[in-house]
């Protein structure tokens with residue numbers, strides 16, 4: 001939506017346009033982001049109430065309940081993270097990762113090539129092995145499986161009607177699309193979130209699935225020391241109606257409230273959602 005002066009209308013913070021958000025993302029620091037969001041206290045396997053076991057458990061359940069599997073799984077806005085495809089890599093022949101920021105794509109490529117990495121993903125692999133009823137020692141087999149099924153790490157822009165490069169996906173679309181904390185963190189307002197959801201819906205085949213994770217109560221985060229990204233504030237009802245309006249049938253919705261000891265000063269996240277939906 002264009003506002004005065006040709007700027008897109010702002011959401012949480014007046015004056016923030018899609019173009020300004022995109023410019024801010026060019027300063028995204030993968031190592032700092034991983035350290036802030038994927039190490040203790042934000043990420044812990046010792047505490048069963050931590051957000052990471054919560055989301056890994058729901059992603060695992062989403063694939064096992066109803067035996068969800070297929071040819072292509074695509075992850076939109078992967079950032080520098082891998083946890084979100086650790087269950088799906090066992091159930092799809094191909095996994096496609098994607099991000100808007102080149103530094104994030106480089107971080108993913110570096111892990112895929114077995115080069116140095118900003119985070120040790122071993123405890124995440126071990127946890128998912130346990131969810132699958134395997135020994136945690138099978139983690140390196142799982143890492144190998146993931147490396148062998150990821151065929152591409154692509155640039156993506158959810159604000160484009162065709163977010164991925166041409167021919168990235170089969171003509172009928174992906175069997176399943178996962179996207180975590182991307183849409184609300186890169187859209188200035190609800191109208192732009194809904195439009196972006198419509199764009200990524202177009203990447204899924206009819207009858208395929210969407211797994212969406214996002215933050216509900218948040219207004220900012222810092223993905224680099226001096227880069228404050230404003231995040232639009234969503235609520236549960238908006239998530240449900242956006243999914244319905246984009247042609248999805250909701251199959252599962254869970255909400256997580258961050259315990260006090262996980263609150264930080266580098267973001268003001270308070271709750272998160274997980275949704276599983278089928279494209280009708």
Ligand SMILES: C[S@@+](CC[C@H](N)C(=O)[O-])C[C@H]1O[C@@H](n2cnc3c(N)ncnc32)[C@H](O)[C@@H]1O
Pocket residue numbers: 022025028037076077078079080081084099100101104156157158159179180181182185186
């Ligand atoms: C909060 S991070 C989420 C990263 C990761 N998925 C996770 O679970 O932690 C938001 C991601 O959205 C990406 N992003 C920003 N603008 C985007 C755009 N226009 N299209 C697609 N992705 C975008 C960023 O590069 C960043 O990796």
